[in-house]
Amino acid sequence: MNRRELMQLGLMAGSALVARDALAKAVAPSQPVVAPGGQRAVITPNGSSLVWKTVGGVKVGHLTAHELDHEFTPGLRAKVWGYNGSSPGPTLEVTEGDAVRLYVTNRLPEPTTVHWHGVILPNGMDGVSGLTQKPIKPNETFLYEFTFKNAGTFMYHPHYDEMTQMALGMMGMIVVHPRAPKGPRVARDFALMSHEWKIEPGAARPDPNAMNDFNLLTFNSKAFPGTAPLVMGVGERVRVRIGNLSPMDHHPIHLHGVSAELTWTDGGEVPLSARHPETTFLVPVGSVRVFEFVATEPGDWAMHCHMTHHVMNQMGHGFPVMVGADAARIDRRVKALVPGYMTMGHDGMGAMSEMQMPAPTNSIPMRGGIGPFASIDMGGMFTVLKVRARPDEADPAGWYEHPAGTVADLASPAQLAADGIEVTRTG
Ligand SMILES: [Cu+2]
Numbered sequence: 537m538n539r540r541e542l543m544q545l546g547l548m549a550g551s552a553l554v555a556r557d558a559l560a561k562a563v564a565p566s567q568p569v570v571a572p573g574g575q576r577a578v579i580t581p582n583g584s585s586l587v588w589k590t591v592g593g594v595k596v597g598h599l600t601a602h603e604l605d606h607e608f609t610p611g612l613r614a615k616v617w618g619y620n621g622s623s624p625g626p627t628l629e630v631t632e633g634d635a636v637r638l639y640v641t642n643r644l645p646e647p648t649t650v651h652w653h654g655v656i657l658p659n660g661m662d663g664v665s666g667l668t669q670k671p672i673k674p675n676e677t678f679l680y681e682f683t684f685k686n687a688g689t690f691m692y693h694p695h696y697d698e699m700t701q702m703a704l705g706m707m708g709m710i711v712v713h714p715r716a717p718k719g720p721r722v723a724r725d726f727a728l729m730s731h732e733w734k735i736e737p738g739a740a741r742p743d744p745n746a747m748n749d750f751n752l753l754t755f756n757s758k759a760f761p762g763t764a765p766l767v768m769g770v771g772e773r774v775r776v777r778i779g780n781l782s783p784m785d786h787h788p789i790h791l792h793g794v795s796a797e798l799t800w801t802d803g804g805e806v807p808l809s810a811r812h813p814e815t816t817f818l819v820p821v822g823s824v825r826v827f828e829f830v831a832t833e834p835g836d837w838a839m840h841c842h843m844t845h846h847v848m849n850q851m852g853h854g855f856p857v858m859v860g861a862d863a864a865r866i867d868r869r870v871k872a873l874v875p876g877y878m879t880m881g882h883d884g885m886g887a888m889s890e891m892q893m894p895a896p897t898n899s900i901p902m903r904g905g906i907g908p909f910a911s912i913d914m915g916g917m918f919t920v921l922k923v924r925a926r927p928d929e930a931d932p933a934g935w936y937e938h939p940a941g942t943v944a945d946l947a948s949p950a951q952l953a954a955d956g957i958e959v960t961r962t963g
Pocket residue numbers: 753785786787788841842843846917
């Protein structure tokens with residue numbers, strides 16, 4: 537093992553700190569309110585919706601692009617770029633047919649534009665720098681003026697220096713409610729933007745030049761355990777809208793405990809005849825996928841990207857293969873130089889999230905947080921669907937209380953004997 541590998545392993549061991557109360561600190565979801573047309577308003581977990589004012593029948597909004605200090609989860613902050621104090625920026629929520637005037641002020645050190653991704657509008661409002669408009673220079677304010685002709689779920693993001701500006705967090709969701717909804721009403725409606733970042737441990741800013749090796753995967757710019765749970769009621773119909781403006785990766789978003797159907801994309805509504813059940817929805821880069829389900833089973837159900845490296849936080853990537861290695865000799869020799877040294881990973885990495893060791897400044901453990909039974913071995917693009925009998929009284933930080941006899945546990949000798957299960961040394 538060379539010196540660099542040794543340092544990597546040391547760092548890996550040091551990163552295994554568990555943020556025990558990070559979950560409790562996760563921001564509580566905002567309460568749903570009723571939107572125009574009697575529809576429930578969209579909940580942006582860990583985020584908010586833009587507040588509009590109405591001037592002469594037109595909705596007027598103001599987005600300011602600027603740098604801000606952002607916490608991804610307790611223990612990890614970085615300077616990112618966003619809108620109106622957050623990344624992602626506020627969700628733009630309107631109703632089909634609404635005319636809007638959107639002012640965009642640029643407080644970045646370089647020009648920008650805003651593209652309204654998926655929205656059908658006049659060409660000169662499309663926000664592509666050079667092609668359809670002049671770039672918005674620092675400290676200038678541009679006006680975008682158009683009508684949301686079509687209902688749907690869309691996104692907004694810059695179309696100037698795209699690689700840098702999106703890598704640093706400039707994006708947001710757009711929800712256009714149908715004026716006359718056709719499908720069944722939903723009781724909860726959530727909007728999540730998936731994203732990936734590269735932030736070296738200790739760095740102050742994400743690396744906008746990363747093309748692979750992203751080490752921080754987020755929903756609404758939060759990595760688990762910083763992601764707010766999606767609280768819903770037993771028997772409720774729920775809609776989840778997921779956008780993806782990651783630089784390079786698609787995200788197969790998997791739901792536990794429900795069977796769901798794709799109902800919309802950023803191109804429009806999926807016809808009833810084309811709907812079919814799924815538990816995983818691939819959200820490609822530059823796309824929105826909207827799915828709906830009825831939450832029939834109470835509990836704490838995981839919803840996460842199924843790419844296993846996308847449920848890892850920083851420090852979980854790019855290490856030498858250690859599984860199966862005999863670490864005792866390495867440990868003996870290194871301990872002579874570094875007291876307390878312990879090689880990680882030779883028995884698998886599951887124990888990493890249990891360890892209580894100091895982490896490098898401004899970095900987070902590779903795994904998630906503490907669950908009700910043990911540590912949760914997932915971080916990153918992971919959140920929890922909290923399905924509750926009385927959702928509006930539920931504590932978003934509280935765990936599901938399982939009825940007696942409904943949790944998998946150690947099999948008793950009597951149970952093994954009754955079912956004729958013989959456990960041998962090898963089987
Ligand atoms: Cu993913």
